[in-house]
Amino acid sequence: MNESAPQADMAEQLAASSFNTASRAIVIGGSMAGLLAAKVLSGHYEEVVIIERDEFQERPANRPGVPQDHHPHRLQDLGKGILEALFPGWREDLLAQGAYEREGKEMHLISPLAALQFPYEKDEGCSRPLLEWVIRRRVAAEPRIQVLQGHVAVSLLTKKAGSKLAVSGVEVRKQRSGGSRDLEAALVVDASGRYTRLPEWLEELGFGKPVAEILHTRLAYSTRYYRIPDSLKDRYSTVLIEGDPSLAEGSGVFSPIEGGVAETTIYGAGGHYPPVDPERYERAAAKLIHPMLAEIIAQLEPVGNPRGFRVSECRLNQYGEMPEWPSGLLAIGDSVCNFDPIYGQGISVAAAEAMEMGKALRKAAKENGPIREHELQRRFGRIILPAWWTIVVADLRWPGVTYEGSLSGRGIRFCQEYLDIVRRQALQGGDMELFGLLMGVQGLDAPPSSLFGEEAVRMVVSRSKQDAWLEKQLEAGETLGDFLERSFPVFHPASHSEANR
Template identity: 75%
Template structure:
């Protein structure tokens, strides 16, 4: 079949690499999720094509397909460890490109409960464009991977046999063009992100649309770059000032990145929008619950005007619960679930999904193994659920934030109150072990059951001298175990 687009690959180019099992995979979208998926797929597919709408920059730079890349990004430890396995030494690449070495610099965590200061552990500060460029450069160096820039997927190619639908490739066209060409593939992975057209494509194929949970976060943040003077360049690693969300108080972040610059962000949820007017930006920083950010900004030189970004809603598509699924199709990253970006979970969840994809491919004997794609999406669900539940619980503290979905309101309110107790003990009580547990669960390094399991809740409340509180929260005759089972998700795969 004439596929229209050819790369002229020679089989001999791959002789030094591991032997692939499958022929071709196509990844829709050159996002971080798409890059990580392509890297994993290249171990098992003879050819991996990334379809990317943008013409990609040769150096770290903002691009239209990532409108949030002007704003701060961070990786949880889970994501960092997976990236290190996929791209050994990638943090040295960041440092070689001017990333900020945070190790030993001052970390300030300021909240209504306490103000903490401690030296930062080993880490690198960088912009999203630099992070993506470093990973993209590694991916594009893989001999089996090609990036088709300036092209977008129009629809999926399919065939039907014995009542089974198989995705056989993608119809593509140049961005803003009209001529449609076809690419054949054994596997298509949708990594096109928050605005994925997969729900529509599935409905057109007769599979219906997935059930969806929606968090109407109405989040907005305003970010600005500053040049750091020499006398401050080795002082701060990060400054995080958290307001009380129940009072609609804003939060702010200061974080040095590459080339002597710092990113600053002021953010709120629930429809309260921080300013993008340069004359009002630093005044907004001064209105935070602590003056430290404003004091720092007064010593810095602004670089450009503030830029805003709004996230009206976050959405979880339950593809894993669909009764039937096409052969040869997967979805990953924000195309499944897009998170409130403030918590820095999106890239780490995508990395964990890519790692799980790698495990699944090792288990698949051939491209025709029945049902492995849907089973993998179910495994993705166990990765996504803890992160999704965390942001729902956190963001519903803001007035003006609403949630549509099956999560128990009683369970959410219970966990909000419980977390208030835990934070007070950790921050005001100086319980750093408990603080570390809280951060590990929020950072996806530990399952939520380490904090919200029955045994954990009882022991932590005793530790916080708040065991009586539990009696007031439970109904007459109700046990904690029954309450948690009915009102919290089943986080652990075995449960």
């Protein structure tokens, strides 16, 4: 990949190239979802072009296209496994760049129910810019991948494919000059993120807009960095303080990263925004349900002022359910569904989608047939569903959060109460087997049925002696199996760890 070539010249060369565009794929967006997609595509296309509006820096740095990159990011086990499959040794790359090694150090998990300490398994603490920079360097080593920086996708190019319309490329424009070029390709993957223009483009092409489920979160972060002296660098590893959302109690995070600094974050939703003023920030830390975060930062030197980040809504675009979908087009990552970042699901879901795309491309090549983009988009929806359902259930606990969509209100309320029982049994009852199961489902590494299937629900209710509660949830003559079937989504096998095979 050539990142140093003059970008206007590169755009002109790509547009004028005699290269067989049937062997070219285009990815709109060079963030994590776009990088993962490009890596997978490079195994199937002779040329992959990433179109990115930002200009990349030589070293890890915040950039305008990722406004949330100042704030903590997490990778679930599912995502870590996929990154290792695509980029073997990426974790060692992080450590070589100064990432904080968490392995063997204590994690503190503090909730209204209990305070737990347990050692980390293999894990690294790093900023979002460092994670993206490490992965981008790996992608840069791929000779088939080009990055067109400082350019935006203006519209989709189309052509007739029999009686139907197919996407055949994109019109790109240099960010500052206004000049545009047409780039043709056999496949276009939209990985442009939560601000995607794809719904409008589809409508302009006559396909209509996708039905969207919307979670009106009105969530916000406030993050401040602190320098950790050598004398304290191993005293505190990650600290997670969870408030009670139903009481509008915020959460707090302390997380060491590279460079001898720690990210600290205060989080709220439903319009309960944490402060960005330095003095008020530290007072807000002291008002969390446990003083540990405030006690830690009192010993540290701040690096700059707190910075805020707000998300008015999380949106799931139901592309797979549209009546028609053009061939030659896919959407991936936040372009399809953007999550509440506090749960650390977005990168892992995008990674699973990229792997599912790779399976579809291998099948198409083996059968010498089409990719079947619309069916693949439906499979992306199955991968997304467990993570989406998790954030809807969790965030609706906050006063002021509302939801527009097809998920059952009765099922959501049942799940909220049931998860309270699960947490009490796991944390206060010391049921570590159940705690591990809960972490596996929340981390997208175990199927939802392992916790929310009929057999699992009966097991939890029996262990916690909540049979009377369960009876109250069911209507006269209704069985638990019937209720779960009517009130819970259908989770397909591709919606969890099978996606990374």
